Amino acid sequence: MWDLVAGPFLAAAGLLVVAGVPKIVDPLPLVRALRGAGLPVHRQVVRGFAVLEVALGVWALAAPGRYAALLVAAAYLVFTSFVGRVLRRGGILGSCGCFGKPDTPATRTHLVLTALAALTALLVAVDPPASVWAGVDGATVTTAGLAVVIGFLAWQVMAVLPTTSPAAIRTTAAPTRKG
Template sequence: MDVATALHAAAAVLLLLAGAAKVARPSITADLFFSLRMPRLRFLSGEAQAVAIGVVEIGLGMAALAIGGAVTAGIVGVFYVGFTAVVVRALMVGATSCGCFGRAESPPTRIHVAGNVSLAAVSFIAIGGATPLEVMDDQVAGGLGFVILVGVLAGLFLVLFTALPEAMAARRPRFES
């Protein structure tokens, strides 16, 4: 099994999930963009821009999984480089949410930065590898093991990006004055 392809496919699944979250709850991402003073298209509100980004993420995630290939792997890698820059900027300004998964209580962390860098790297490595469908074709049971692995990896990254930072934030002692 191609490990880089599995990790890249997990990155594509996360794109789908993050895109769906932005479409369902665009205000979290719009608020983050506003707090980061990110440029906005004049003809779109902040929420409409977040929805548009979410739709693009969904489309890219689907293309990476269903079509695959060097071009989609490269674009996924570029997206994760961009996500890394946004999370670094969010850390610098003290944002309370990373804006990725439509959850206000998911703070940006250095772990999130490292995860985004890792997903960008494996997506760039996947440029030279097999597509997810090619990996599945080479396996027994129609690639069920690959699908399960990708699901587990995507779930672990989702926990890494959302639940772990929330748990770490809740664990920090708060001193009242």
């Protein structure tokens, strides 16, 4: 199973790190997003969870195994639940701050990607690799490269694509005067 899901799993673990760091630096976007979704939290709680998110991502990258994969799956199930809640409530205007962007709202694509990341991690938990980084060979390097590409594309879909919609472009364009 590892051979099939290694790239997506490593990408999901890497995204935990990439998405967690901005929340450590500035937890307020996520605090606002959680409050907007009806979940009041304090800034220090968000920062603490972001530290755990980064630590989990690093652990899953360095030593992907059953327990790391189960925790990655749990994290992505929480994210999926949150995005689903936001979408059911009509969405939020701002970002959760996961990608350091000021205005990347939750989308259905975001929901699908986080659910797929959870599923991938569950598959790894069911059949974890015996040893990933021992005896690094060409296939391992290719898998790591694939993980980087998958992670980058997932980031593009979640953080950049929502800003290219006609509504997003209209809200960021400067008003023009006729006269």
